[in-house]
Amino acid sequence: MNYIHTDENAVYYECGYSNDNCIYLSCGSESYFITDSRYTLDAKQSLKEHSSGTKLIIDFNLSKRVSKLIAKAKIKKIFFDPKEWDYYRIMQIQEQTRLRWIAKISLSQKKRIVKNEEEIALLSKTVRLGAQVFDSFSNSIKQNGIGKSEKELFFMAQSAMSRHGKNALSFDPIVAINANAAKPHAHPTDDRLKHGDLLLFDAGLKYKRYCSDRTRTVRVKDGFTFDNKQKYKSKKIQKAYDAVLKAHDKAISKAKSGMRASQIDAVCRETIDKAGFGKYFIHSTGHGVGLDIHELPVISTRSKIKIKDGMVYTVEPGIYIPDEFGIRIEDMVVMRDGKAEVL
Amino acid sequence: MNYIHTDENAVYYECGYSNDNCIYLSCGSESYFITDSRYTLDAKQSLKEHSSGTKLIIDFNLSKRVSKLIAKAKIKKIFFDPKEWDYYRIMQIQEQTRLRWIAKISLSQKKRIVKNEEEIALLSKTVRLGAQVFDSFSNSIKQNGIGKSEKELFFMAQSAMSRHGKNALSFDPIVAINANAAKPHAHPTDDRLKHGDLLLFDAGLKYKRYCSDRTRTVRVKDGFTFDNKQKYKSKKIQKAYDAVLKAHDKAISKAKSGMRASQIDAVCRETIDKAGFGKYFIHSTGHGVGLDIHELPVISTRSKIKIKDGMVYTVEPGIYIPDEFGIRIEDMVVMRDGKAEVL
Numbered sequence: 001m002n003y004i005h006t007d008e009n010a011v012y013y014e015c016g017y018s019n020d021n022c023i024y025l026s027c028g029s030e031s032y033f034i035t036d037s038r039y040t041l042d043a044k045q046s047l048k049e050h051s052s053g054t055k056l057i058i059d060f061n062l063s064k065r066v067s068k069l070i071a072k073a074k075i076k077k078i079f080f081d082p083k084e085w086d087y088y089r090i091m092q093i094q095e096q097t098r099l100r101w102i103a104k105i106s107l108s109q110k111k112r113i114v115k116n117e118e119e120i121a122l123l124s125k126t127v128r129l130g131a132q133v134f135d136s137f138s139n140s141i142k143q144n145g146i147g148k149s150e151k152e153l154f155f156m157a158q159s160a161m162s163r164h165g166k167n168a169l170s171f172d173p174i175v176a177i178n179a180n181a182a183k184p185h186a187h188p189t190d191d192r193l194k195h196g197d198l199l200l201f202d203a204g205l206k207y208k209r210y211c212s213d214r215t216r217t218v219r220v221k222d223g224f225t226f227d228n229k230q231k232y233k234s235k236k237i238q239k240a241y242d243a244v245l246k247a248h249d250k251a252i253s254k255a256k257s258g259m260r261a262s263q264i265d266a267v268c269r270e271t272i273d274k275a276g277f278g279k280y281f282i283h284s285t286g287h288g289v290g291l292d293i294h295e296l297p298v299i300s301t302r303s304k305i306k307i308k309d310g311m312v313y314t315v316e317p318g319i320y321i322p323d324e325f326g327i328r329i330e331d332m333v334v335m336r337d338g339k340a341e342v343l
Numbered sequence: 344m345n346y347i348h349t350d351e352n353a354v355y356y357e358c359g360y361s362n363d364n365c366i367y368l369s370c371g372s373e374s375y376f377i378t379d380s381r382y383t384l385d386a387k388q389s390l391k392e393h394s395s396g397t398k399l400i401i402d403f404n405l406s407k408r409v410s411k412l413i414a415k416a417k418i419k420k421i422f423f424d425p426k427e428w429d430y431y432r433i434m435q436i437q438e439q440t441r442l443r444w445i446a447k448i449s450l451s452q453k454k455r456i457v458k459n460e461e462e463i464a465l466l467s468k469t470v471r472l473g474a475q476v477f478d479s480f481s482n483s484i485k486q487n488g489i490g491k492s493e494k495e496l497f498f499m500a501q502s503a504m505s506r507h508g509k510n511a512l513s514f515d516p517i518v519a520i521n522a523n524a525a526k527p528h529a530h531p532t533d534d535r536l537k538h539g540d541l542l543l544f545d546a547g548l549k550y551k552r553y554c555s556d557r558t559r560t561v562r563v564k565d566g567f568t569f570d571n572k573q574k575y576k577s578k579k580i581q582k583a584y585d586a587v588l589k590a591h592d593k594a595i596s597k598a599k600s601g602m603r604a605s606q607i608d609a610v611c612r613e614t615i616d617k618a619g620f621g622k623y624f625i626h627s628t629g630h631g632v633g634l635d636i637h638e639l640p641v642i643s644t645r646s647k648i649k650i651k652d653g654m655v656y657t658v659e660p661g662i663y664i665p666d667e668f669g670i671r672i673e674d675m676v677v678m679r680d681g682k683a684e685v686l
Contacts, residue, residue: 037625038526038527038528082429082430082431082434083429083430083431084429085429085430086425086426086427086428086429086430087425087426087428087429087430087433087446088425088426088446088448090430091425091446103430103431103434105431151508151509152508154508155505155507155508158508159498159502162498164495164498165494165495165497165498165499165501166494183381184381185381
């Protein structure tokens with residue numbers, strides 16, 4: 001099968017190296033990594049270390065060079081993921097070849113859906129580092145977070161989550177107070193944190209390119225931590241919180257290899273339905289995590305993916321009541337010996 | 344002319360609002376802004392304030408809705424910039440319409456190439472804020488930057504350039520010491536800053552979505568600042584530095600409205616050639632700056648663009664000697680009354 005990638009993580013998975021201007025081409029019995037001269041040194045060294053036999057090609061014009069390689073190999077069709085490519089680059093390559101482009105959505109992510117032991121070890125480490133930051137962030141909030149705006153807390157969270165520059169972030173953290181937490185992808189506002197507020201914190205970092213992802217929703221008071229034992233004054237919030245936690249725990253304990261992803265989603269959804277909050281659980285239960293922060297398997301109502309040992313994904317039920325509050329609890333799990341283990 | 348945009352800055356330029364999941368469609372006598380329900384409130388308010396008459400349409404499936412609008416308007420062809428679109432979205436829209444897609448590269452950037460007074464005022468303000476950060480960053484380095492790694496300095500630079508969370512960044516800052524500065528797009532390493540080192544700092548921030556961009560190369564010693572009067576111990580470095588500074592100053596003083604962009608590039612290149620460093624000036628002289636950090640006009644050997652009043656671009660000659668050092672000096676200029684004025 002001839003195929004071509006340009007997404008940084010897809011390329012990295014193939015040959016152990018990538019950068020922001022590269023193409024990986026698997027074509028006949030050869031594989032090529034094409035990039036520009038800014039990256040010659042890095043690419044040479046990394047490809048050698050990885051020893052996959054990928055040939056390094058340096059060219060200012062990536063598209064033209066790829067066209068030539070394709071023409072030389074005399075291949076007639078090539079598989080690609082249309083979500084990875086901008087229209088322009090395909091246009092450029094297409095102009096110079098008579099190739100049949102065959103669209104395969106999630107071409108790379110499908111290969112990456114089951115993680116090997118090395119990847120699981122990296123993901124465990126990443127999750128552990130991320131969890132440590134949750135602890136240090138709760139201390140920072142207790143020390144000097146009260147009275148700060150969401151924007152300022154967002155900045156504190158960014159600094160903390162990057163471990164002051166040591167790690168890249170998986171995504172921009174979400175720091176949302178009270179009603180702002182009702183937006184699943186809240187942007188930070190000028191609202192200020194008060195004692196007793198509900199605080200939703202969703203954040204992750206990268207370690208050796210692998211992502212972590214975690215969410216906690218807490219009541220900010222003396223001595224609070226980002227654990228799951230939270231007590232709210234409002235009965236409605238407490239009821240919603242308990243429902244989310246129950247859904248989260250149940251989905252993890254019921255998840256078994258061999259199930260469909262939709263069945264794990266159903267466990268979450270039923271638990272929240274029963275508590276009377278069904279219509280406020282407005283997203284899917286989870287997503288795979290690896291090199292990409294969102295990858296396969298999708299854990300949703302419609303996901304037909306069969307869960308297997310080695311898959312790593314989030315379980316993150318939530319309840320979002322507009323203009324009132326939002327709650328989400330999220331952990332990453334790995335399937336091992338048929339069961340879901342929290343990372 | 345019917346046209347369609349999805350790039351955040353292209354859309355913003357049309358209707359004064361955009362987000363990370365939107366399409367702008369100008370179709371017959373109507374224009375539409377299509378986004379999903381997460382953005383209903385924001386979009387409604389911003390489009391109203393901008394009063395361009397753009398109609399807001401909320402739909403979960405943007406591609407499908409756009410197809411319907413196109414079908415209803417019975418248009419036969421549409422202009423688009425293939426660099427803005429991922430292949431997948433065009434595939435989705437195309438499946439449902441019989442439209443002729445006409446590729447126009449830089450469709451939006453061509454409209455934006457001459458800035459109006461309001462935009463120039465925003466760009467001036469952005470550049471001024473960015474320059475202030477250069478001053479504060481030199482103080483931070485003097486206070487506690489010596490001994491820090493490039494990675495740590497990068498983090499300090501990010502924090503400083505975002506003015507501790509107040510502003511978005513135009514791009515990830517470049518902080519490179521000695522030989523690392525020989526890579527024009529250096530990634531931070533574990534190398535630590537010592538007294539007397541050469542330090543290249545390239546950074547910018549955004550103010551009301553408009554970008555700044557500036558580079559200084561300095562010798563780190565007591566009382567140093569990010570100004571252009573730098574003294575190096577090495578004669579070779581000093582010679583290269585003087586050549587870059589001369590090229591920078593000359594390109595700015597010689598730039599006139601009515602010239603071709605390639606002529607400005609030639610001024611830089613000749614100056615560096617004459618000093619004997621021609622083969623080490625491995626990139627073009629500059630690029631336009633506005634909503635995008637890289638936009639038109641390109642100031643390069645091959646750029647046929649005619650320079651006009653109201654254009655804003657960088658002048659950033661550089662000399663990069665592998666394994667030894669790199670030097671770049673960059674400022675943004677605006678063309679006003681026929682001449683280049685440093686912002």
